[in-house]
Amino acid sequence: KAGVTQTPRYLIKTRGQQVTLSCSPISGHRSVSWYQQTPGQGLQFLFEYFSETQRNKGNFPGRFSGRQFSNSRSEMNVSTLELGDSALYLCASSWTGSEEQYFGPGTRLTVT
Amino acid sequence: DAKTTQPPSMDCAEGRAANLPCNHSTISGNEYVYWYRQIHSQGPQYIIHGLKNNETNEMASLIITEDRKSSTLILPHATLRDTAVYYCIVRRGGGYQKVTFGIGTKLQVIP
Numbered sequence: 001k002a003g004v005t006q007t008p009r010y011l012i013k014t015r016g017q018q019v020t021l022s023c024s025p026i027s028g029h030r031s032v033s034w035y036q037q038t039p040g041q042g043l044q045f046l047f048e049y050f051s052e053t054q055r056n057k058g059n060f061p062g063r064f065s066g067r068q069f070s071n072s073r074s075e076m077n078v079s080t081l082e083l084g085d086s087a088l089y090l091c092a093s094s095w096t097g098s099e100e101q102y103f104g105p106g107t108r109l110t111v112t
Numbered sequence: 113d114a115k116t117t118q119p120p121s122m123d124c125a126e127g128r129a130a131n132l133p134c135n136h137s138t139i140s141g142n143e144y145v146y147w148y149r150q151i152h153s154q155g156p157q158y159i160i161h162g163l164k165n166n167e168t169n170e171m172a173s174l175i176i177t178e179d180r181k182s183s184t185l186i187l188p189h190a191t192l193r194d195t196a197v198y199y200c201i202v203r204r205g206g207g208y209q210k211v212t213f214g215i216g217t218k219l220q221v222i223p
Binding site: 004033035042043044045048056057058090092098100101102103104105106 | 156212
């Protein structure tokens with residue numbers, strides 16, 4: 001069974017631009033969560049989607065948004081990029097959100 | 113969700129058992145203990161989880177104290193490939209919730 005895939009793997013953007021990251025969960029998994037990882041803050045929860053609905057949201061500004069499609073694939077969007085948004089963005093999937101999560105390899109975003 | 117406390121770093125000799133501690137003194141009765149690890153530049157990998165009984169799988173063993181306020185992840189024969197950051201988290205069983213990861217323990221396996 002294929003694992004969680006994320007595209008693109010690396011991205012360089014300029015301050016003020018916007019970016020969209022994509023995540024394809026493991027087949028059959030309906031819960032998708034997004035995390036931001038930086039050296040100083042560790043892994044921080046962004047939001048979780050289940051059946052196209054956002055169920056939980058972390059403490060991030062409204063510039064961070066996401067959505068989930070009917071096939072469980074998910075995208076997250078960051079608008080008006082700031083230098084501090086440079087991070088590894090990780091996506092994780094699970095069957096319903098209450099079991100162990102399986103993580104993708106992440107998207108490394110660099111904002112210049 | 114309850115918070116966890118882990119030492120920031122540990123060393124272990126190759127071939128020896130690595131014992132990684134985690135304190136979760138505010139854990140609730142319906143919260144599970146989960147362990148993940150993250151090898152450099154990769155996404156975190158699920159290792160094991162438990163509620164109150166000790167658990168073992170092909171990767172590791174999880175020992176949870178009787179009062180459930182702490183646990184230990186045991187890698188029985190550490191190899192260089194076990195060098196990673198290990199995260200201990202607690203989360204409720206059933207339902208759905210945001211998952212909080214701390215900074216974890218950086219385990220360095222030494223040849």
